[in-house]
Amino acid sequence: MTRSLLLSLLLYFTAFHAGFSATERAPGEPAWLPPLAEGSAPNCPEHPGLREFRSEVVAYQDITSAIAGSGRREGSTCSRQAALVLTVAGRETRIPLENAAKRDFSIIDFSPDKQYLLLSLEISDPVTASEELESQELGLIRLSDGKITTWSIWKVLGWKACDATIELQGFLPDGKPVIRARPSIWSSHPRPNCVSQPGLFSFSPAEGYSERLADATKVIRYGEELHSAKRSCKADPDLAAQCFTVHGRLDFYNGGPTTRIWVIGTHHILGVYDEIVPENVSGKLDWNTDVFADFLVCPFTRGNQGHMQPVCIESARNVRTVPRQ
Secondary structure: OOHHHHHHHHHHHHHHHHOOOOOOOOOOOOOOOOOOEEEEOOOOOOOOEEEEEEOOEEEEOOEEEEEEEEEEEEOOEEEEEEEEEEEEOOEEEEEEOOOHHHEEEEEEEEOOOOOEEEEEEEEOOOOOHHHHHOOEEEEEEEOOOOOEEEEEHHHHHOOOOOEOEEEEEEEOOOOOEEEEEEOOOOOOOOOOEOOOOOEEEEEEOOOOEEEEEOOOOOOEOOOEEEEOOEEOOOOOOOOOOOOEEEEEEEEEOOOOOOEEEEEOOOOOEEEEHHHOOOHHHHOOOEOOEEEEEEEEEEEOOOOOOOOOEEEEEEEEEEEEEEEOO
16 A cells, blocks of 8 residues: 555544544645555565556546556565556557655646646655655656656755645646645654645746645646556465455455455455455445455465455456445
């Protein structure tokens, strides 16, 4: 699970306990838009072989994009790679993403003139608090040739020795990227906050400066999701046994993994590795809905009574949904 997803879940439960839903916000607080897609290079398997991942596929008119990642084990060697897969007018280009073993990537949105793609690049496993709190970069991919230009968000905003939680939001109609900044969510951060309350900032790449926007500024989302994320399952090198079919109920749960299957008629619970589910299920699953289906699952451990068994889901058939009671 990426750190962005963990933060989203934290925000969900914080909002719930505060008495408002995750889609609402405090009075006067600028609206928040989640990334269109999130991805990274998956961890290498413990056994020799290849593990692959593809983020959500997103589109704006005739342009599509996704993040593809792989982790390959050869003997004691682990190789992790990621690339931005970009298709413009039917022509596909794969743009390598540097330092993929240490970064998570988020596709934020396409520019309104279809010239750029906004990308968030974030250190996924920082060593120090300073790296944690200054770990994000803003990336602009020029769609005409795939060239990536990156900026440190802290330098863009002119901040030094202060902390904040940063969320890239998209583009203004004039093509300037928008940054949402708010006080740090980390209770143990050692430095003062960069901002006292959530706010929006625009960034001008040509001039290299940023400016504060009115809280009521609306950021329009130009892209949309076409396909949900997927990963290699049946061919994963670390499977402990043959795949098998269960009739079960798929739900979100508190704790990890969040996504689990109850095998109907038993006390057996399956934990879904990486939280990724088949596309014919992903659009139906939420905190208020139970999803029943015949799931083809592949186990990463042998079954052990009384313990949750980690699996990936290869496919789902006979899918139906029921409002959660």
